[in-house]
Structures are given as C-alpha cells and as structure tokens.
C-alpha cells in the first residue's frame with residue numbers, strides 16, 4: 001500500500017518534472033524548427049495565414065541552392081572553420097600551460113594571478129573593443145584573418161576551466177612523470193592534456209560555438225566579403241538580397257548552424273564529463 | 282648502483298617544521314625501511330631524496346655525488362607511489378615504456394605521428410619494446426600489456442608501477458607504502474616478491490611503510506622516525522630487542538610493549554610499585570623512570586610467590602590467537618593490564634579472574650628516563666626462573 005502511494009506521488013512528480021522540462025525544450029527548439037520549416041517552403045507559403053510544419057509544395061532544393069549560389073556561403077563556412085579552428089588551437093596553446101602553472105606549480109604571486117584571471121572573466125569584450133581596434137589598425141592588420149583571431153587567442157574562461165580540472169589530477173601523477181624524465185612542458189602536453197581530455201573537449205565545444213556565432217567583433221574589423229564569418233555573411237546576404245527572400249535566408253542559417261549541432265552531438269558524452277568536472281581516477 | 286646519504290636535512294612547510302635535521306647513511310644495495318606514525322615526514326623525506334621537494338637545509342648524496350641541484354630525472358632514482366600514479370589513458374605497455382622513451386629517444390623521435398619516421402627511431406623503439414616486454418614478463422603482467430590501468434586489480438597495478446620503476450634500471454628505488462592498497466593476503470605475497478626483487482636487482486631500496494610486519498621481515502635496517510626526528514636506525518631485531526627510545530619501543534611490536542611507572546631507588550635498583558627489582562641502573566637515585574617489558578618476556582606463574590616473581594595480579598582476559606595466547610593481567614594498583622604472550626598449551630588452565638604472578642628475566646627489562654631515552658642497566662641479577670622466552674609456567 002505504502003509503496004504504491006509513494007510510487008503514485010513519484011509518478012505525478014515525474015510527469016510534472018518532464019512536462020516542465022518539455023516546455024523548456026519546446027521554447028528552446030521552436031525557433032530552430034521554424035527556421036528549418038521556413039527553409040523548406042516557397043516564399044508564398046511562408047506568410048500564409050495558417051502555419052504548417054511541412055510545406056505543401058517542397059521548395060527545399062531551390063532555397064538551399066540559392067543560399068549557396070547567390071552568395072559565397074561555402075566560403076563563409078570555410079572562414080568559420082579557419083577562424084574558430086585557429087582560435088581554439090591558440091587558446092589551448094596558452095590555456096593549458098597557464099592552467100597547469102596556476103593549478104600545480106608553486107610560485108610567488110600565484111593566487112594574485114588567479115584573482116586576475118577571475119577578474120578577466122568579468123570584463124565584457126565590448127570594453128576592450130576600441131583599444132584593440134586601434135592596436136590592430138596600427139599594426140596594419142585590419143580586415144585580415146589575424147584581426148578576427150588575435151583578440152581571442154587567450155581565453156580567460158579556458159584558463160579557468162582547465163585549472164579547475166587540473167586541480168583534480170593527483171600530484172603523484174605529475175611527480176611520477178618528473179621522475180620518468182618529462183620536463184614541465186612535456187608534462188602539460190603528454191600527461192595533463194590527455195588526462196583532462198573531457199575538459200579539453202568541453203572547452204572546444206564552447207569555444208567553437210562562441211566564436212562561430214561571434215558577430216560583433218568580425219563586423220567591426222572585417223569589411224571584405226571573402227573574410228566574412230558565417231553570421232556576418234548571412235547578414236551581408238540578408239542586406240543585399242533584402243526583405244522577402246526568407247526561404248534561402250533560412251536555408252543559409254540552417255547550413256551554418258549544422259556544423260555546431262554536429263560538433264556538439266559528436267562531443268556530447270565528453271562534454272557532460274568535462275563541465276561536471278568528473279575527477280580523474 | 283649507489284648508496285644514499287642524507288646530511289642534516291631540514292624542511293618546513295609554512296610555519297610547521299616537518300623534518301628536524303635528518304642524517305642517514307644508506308649503503309649501496311641496502312634495503313632500508315622507514316617506519317613511523319602518520320604525518321611524521323616519511324613521504325616528505327622520500328620526496329626530498331627524489332628531488333620532488335627541496336630541503337630548506339642539508340645535503341643529499343646519491344653515490345658519491347651531491348644531488349641537491351639536480352632535478353628528479355637526473356638523479357636516476359625511481360619511485361613507486363602509494364597511489365601507483367599510473368597514467369590513466371595509457372596502456373600498461375605505454376606506461377612502462379614512457380621512462381625509456383624519455384631517455385632513449387630524441388625529442389624529434391618522440392613527436393607524435395612523424396616521430397617514428399625519424400632516423401634511428403625504429404631500432405630504438407624495438408629495443409624499448411623488448412625491454413618493456415622482458416620486465417612485464419618477469420613480473421607476470423605480460424598478458425596485461427594492452428589494458429588500461431582502470432581495468433586492473435590493485436595487485437596488478439602495483440606490479441605495473443614496479444615494472445615502470447624497474448625498466449630503466451635506476452640506482453635506487455624509493456617506495457612509498459606500495460602495498461598499503463592491497464588486501465592482507467596479497468600483501469604477504471607481495472612482501473616476499475619485493476624482497477626477492479631486491480635480492481636479484483641488488484639495488485638500494487628505501488621503503489616507507491606503516492606496517493611493522495613489512496618493516497621487520499623485509500629490511501636490512503629499519504629507521505624509526507617520529508615527529509621529524511630519526512629515533513633509531515638498526516637491524517629489525519635490534520630495534521625490537523634493544524630500542525634506544527621509549528617511543529621506538531612502544532611503536533614497534535604488537536601487542537604493544539608493557540610499560541610500568543617506576544623510580545630509581547637509593548641503591549640504584551629500580552623500584553616498581555614500591556618493590557625493588559633485581560635491575561640496577563646508572564641513574565640519579567629518586568628519578569622517575571619507565572620500565573618496559575615485551576609481552577613474551579613476561580611469564581605467567583600460578584601459585585605461591587617465589588624468588589624471581591615480580592608482580593602479582595588477576596587475569597582480566599585470555600585472548601587465544603591460535604599460535605599463541607595473550608593473557609591480560611591487572612596488577613593492582615596499576616590499572617592498565619599487562620599483556621603476556623604465552624604458548625596456548627600453557628594457557629589452557631588459565632581462566633579470567635584467576636590470581637597469577639608474573640615473572641620476568643631481569644635482562645629483558647628495559648628502563649627509560651623521563652625524556653624517553655634508554656637508561657643503561659649496570660647490572661641485573663641472573664634469572665631466577667629458567668627463562669626461555671615465555672614458555673615457562675609453573676602451575
């Protein structure tokens with residue numbers, strides 16, 4: 001009897017919980033569903049009074065070929081890969097040694113330095129935009145890949161995330177490596193990085209999403225269309241091709257979102273491990 | 282191969298001084314065990330020898346070379362950690378191979394992907410594989426080569442850690458409680474294996490343990506450490522029979538050594554509970570001392586008090602352990618029971634509550650001063666009961 005009543009309230013609670021989560025998921029997913037739905041429809045159907053999920057008349061092929069041919073969408077996506085890939089590589093190159101020094105080496109001023117890293121997390125990127133712009137202008141780097149990449153090469157968030165993960169790596173592992181003949185940099189790349197792989201991948205996904213979607217900074221430093229990152233490119237396209245052409249616009253939006261979704265799904269298992277800081281056994 | 286010498290090593294963390302001037306000479310090929318209670322600085326000392334920690338003052342010599350300025354990898358010692366510290370994402374074979382890779386391959390040859398195409402890389406790798414295989418086979422873990430550490434049992438991990446330490450043939454092995462994660466049975470077996478390993482390698486071993494049985498059975502010499510001081514360094518039997526400090530006497534031996542409060546009488550004889558014992562010491566008359574007797578040095582005697590009998594009391598508890606029996610006796614006015622270790626056959630007739638007398642061989646009575654240091658016995662009367670280690674029971 002008792003167990004049944006517990007099971008019943010349990011069930012009610014479960015239903016409630018899932019309904020709530022379902023509602024959240026619906027609100028999150030709705031814009032994406034509409035984006036995909038619109039990308040399949042001819043323009044006449046998009047503003048039809050009654051909304052249907054699937055088009056009556058399929059227009060997917062035209063929309064997607066328009067998206068890729070009326071603008072250099074493939075180029076934008078390639079730019080996206082170049083920019084996010086370079087940024088992530090640089091971020092790893094700086095974040096891992098910094099995080100190692102902050103988590104595992106003993107030196108004077110370490111706590112102060114870590115406070116500065118935390119402080120860095122609080123500074124919105126817009127604050128440094130103008131000095132950076134002037135600096136890049138003086139270096140003659142405006143309107144190049146370097147202009148997009150350089151300001152993001154050091155990620156305070158990455159340093160913070162990796163440091164937290166490195167703290168869970170046992171000291172003896174590092175001591176064993178020192179006795180086995182590894183230098184400090186070798187320890188970072190051969191011991192710490194593979195041990196912290198879940199965190200590296202989680203950081204990779206976050207960095208990829210952030211920089212792929214970054215609109216503000218590329219808009220400021222890039223004028224040439226052939227350097228445009230995906231979000232910038234789509235906006236160029238929207239402006240150039242103008243108003244009513246929502247089908248191809250949504251097709252382009254779908255195309256540039258796809259890499260993110262694929263990357264996330266591929267890394268999902270690791271990602272969860274990485275952000276929940278599962279300690280290394 | 283090389284001996285290790287420590288000269289007056291001091292170390293503090295923040296305000297707490299952990300090592301108070303430790304000096305120790307370990308001979309080439311010796312098996313030295315470092316024992317002591319938790320937190321006394323054993324691991325810290327080992328880490329200083331390995332170069333993982335820097336001492337505040339004092340010198341470390343390995344062989345005849347002062348190594349204070351050498352980094353860990355240049356000291357050519359291997360360490361087995363309590364947690365084993367195996368690299369979790371590498372296979373057993375890769376774990377064992379890493380120290381060789383770092384020594385035999387150039388930086389270019391170690392590069393991922395392209396490294397194996399560098400000139401000479403292939404022969405070097407083949408040599409490494411051969412050595413790794415030989416060491417793994419030798420320790421009976423050859424069949425585990427492709428596994429990850431997480432897929433191994435505690436005993437197997439311990440062997441992998443040993444193999445990784447052995448593979449590069451270091452001058453000395455430092456082992457920090459390598460058996461403490463094993464169950465009792467495995468531990469006894471591994472004890473023998475490590476002893477055999479020491480014999481066959483002929484290298485210097487410095488072995489840290491909590492476990493007295495390990496310290497007593499494996500070592501050439503035992504160093505007892507407490508509160509950052511080395512109290513005594515001697516062969517196991519000497520540590521047991523002839524401790525120079527009360528703390529050493531009570532730390533070594535299970536059950537613990539019996540201690541009784543006493544004082545030095547006017548004639549130099551030690552008095553316990555007001556009764557003079559046939560033990561004369563060189564101390565200030567009137568000084569308070571602690572008298573200590575090993576459980577097997579006390580003999581249970583039933584019946585009338587004879588000449589050699591030193592204490593009378595009643596049996597509180599009889600503990601049968603199979604091979605031996607422990608009899609707990611309360612000798613009033615002392616409240617703490619004295620423990621004697623006797624043959625089970627001799628204990629068969631003993632019951633809780635029985636009145637008994639305890640006798641001892643005066644030569645086995647240890648006397649310690651107030652500072653805990655041993656006080657030399659000038660003369661002790663010859664035994665009044667035939668005293669072959671606790672077997673004698675008069676019933």
Ligand SMILES: Nc1ncnc2c1ncn2[C@@H]1O[C@H](COP(=O)(O)OP(=O)(O)OP(=O)(O)O)[C@@H](O)[C@H]1O
Nearest residue numbers: 294295299317318319320321322323324325326491
């Ligand atoms: N890096 C450190 N910073 C501060 N204190 C430390 C550090 N390492 C060790 N200590 C302190 O030094 C003391 C001795 O530590 P150590 O690890 O050498 O003890 P131990 O004898 O090995 O103990 P156990 O038998 O429990 O392993 C302890 O009180 C410990 O808290």
Ligand SMILES: [Mg+2]
Nearest residue numbers: 323324325457
């Ligand atoms: Mg320790």
